[in-house]
Amino acid sequence: MGLLVILLFTLLQALMGMGLMGFFNIRLKPAMHASLAILCGVMIYSCIPFLLQLAFIPITGLNVFVALGAACLLLNIRYRRTLEEIKRLRGEVDLRIGIYELPYLIVFVIIVVASVWRCYYYPPSPRDLTSGAEVIATYAVQEKTMINSVFTVNLETTNNQYKPPFVTSLQIIYKYAGFPFAQVWLSTVFIAFLVFLYQALCQRVHPLLAGLLTLVGLAVPEMYAYTFMALFDYSNAVYFFLGVYFLIEYFKQGRVNYLSFAGLLMGFATYIRSETLILVLFMAAPLLVYLVKNRHGWKDWIGVAFRWGTPALLFYLVSITIYNNYYLPAKYDVGGLLNSDLLNLMPLWQRIKAVNGELIFSKFGIDLYAYSFFFFFLVLLIDLFYNVRLNHESRNWLLAVIIIYLGMPVLGYLLPLLDVSNSTKRGLFKIFPLMLLYMGSTGWMIQLSQKIRQWENRASA
DSSP: OHHHHHHHHHHHHHHHHHHHHHHTTOOOOHHHHHHHHHHHHHHHHHHHHHHHHHTTOOOOHHHHHHHHHHHHHHHTSSHHHHHHHHHHHHHHOOOOOOGGGHHHHHHHHHHHHHHHHHHHHSOOOOHHIIIIIHHHHHHHHHHSSSSOGGGGSOOTTOOGGGSOTHHHHHHHHHHHTTOSSOTTHHHHHHHHHHHHHHHHHHTTSOHHHHHHHHHHHHTOHHHHHTTSSOOSHHHHHHHHHHHHHHHHHHHHHOOHHHHHHHHHHHHHHHHHSTTHHHHHHHTHHHHHHHHHHTTOOHHHHHHHHHHHHHHHHHHHIIIIIIHHHHTSSSOOOSGGGSOSOTTOOHHHHHHHHHIIIIIISSHHHHHHHTTHHHHHHHHHHHHHHHOSSOOHHHHHHHHHHHHHHHHHHHHHHHOTTSOIIIIIHHHGGGHHHHHHHHHHHOHHHHHHHHHHHHHHHHHHO
16 A cells, blocks of 8 residues: 555656646656656645645645645646657657666665665654654644644754754655655655666766766765655755756756756755755856856846746745744744854864865765765866866866865854754765766766777677
8 A cells, every 4th residue: 555655646746747847848858857757746745734834724634635636736737738748758768778787777776675665664763853854743743733732842952843844744745645654755756866867877978887876876875874864965965966957957058947947946955955045156156157158148147146046045035034933933043053253264164174084084984975085086087187178067067066065164164053973964965966977977988988889889780
């Protein structure tokens, strides 16, 4: 029964996502399109109980599932377009698998099955979850509201109850669906993201190399652990990566719909972790370079700023400013979290040293992230030696890597509550998918892919 519910939910999420993508005229290859649609559907799911709460509608099982159905219908109000898109995907789907892909596929399946089983079988364990989203969701199912008796308890030792309701909303839906631990939605995010990432790499390099790079990403121990421990950081990394992906596609193709969709995805990432709003601001730097380089007028500047920044700002204002200040019984002073001595740059330097000394270039860093950073640096050195001038796409991905590499210490400097050993450690999850796409876009890997394909063609001739 549980498997049937998951399949029905996944189908509904895919339909929701396809409807949403249709509004932005996003069309990708079948596997990427379907996986991205599911990821968008999960985000829409996560908004439904929250919107019910904002409207003061009781969060009953009936109300939640009726709202989900209504959202799917509204998003697919132009149903002919959705049907045509499904027809296109069916016509373009290619299920052929190369023999060199089978070993990777077997390893991927083993890794995924282990994660899914743990996600389904084990109860939520992270403290940030059990003292925040999980307990709020549990009482919401009983009391039919997210503003429940949890807030009558003295919770002054934690701020987890004030975090955005992304996880809380998903936990509520899946609890109503009959899953006692509810966190199986995370497996949907994990699998859909894995498919999208692998296919995105296959578009750039040979599947033999794409599989290797994907395996490098899966082999990050700490990040893998959060594919079955439901917290905010893994999902935040997924949607942040997707936002960067479509931003770079905008740079490549100049299509405004890609920029608008990238902005929406960054809004999703901000809804998951509110401090992402600052990283969205940092990611505006390559946008400015693009506008200057292409000599856009001031009207274009305003339009680009609106499309890129507005969704993230709206998600922040609604989920943090409005909800925390005007709905929750206990107020949360976000301003009090900011560093009050910004002119003193010594804490920033200390943060940079801590990130490098404790999380990257250390035995503890290897325990957390394996040798992923060192593999990345090796590829970077080869790329610089092979071709001093990096190609446009690899430069964009490398710039995104640098923004996260420097942005996480800056976030810790601005918000001292984001400590190195917890928040920054998990915040670095955002850097790994970016690193993989950089490596998959390097000139020498692309040329190596061409040589592999030439060898294949000669062998099959």
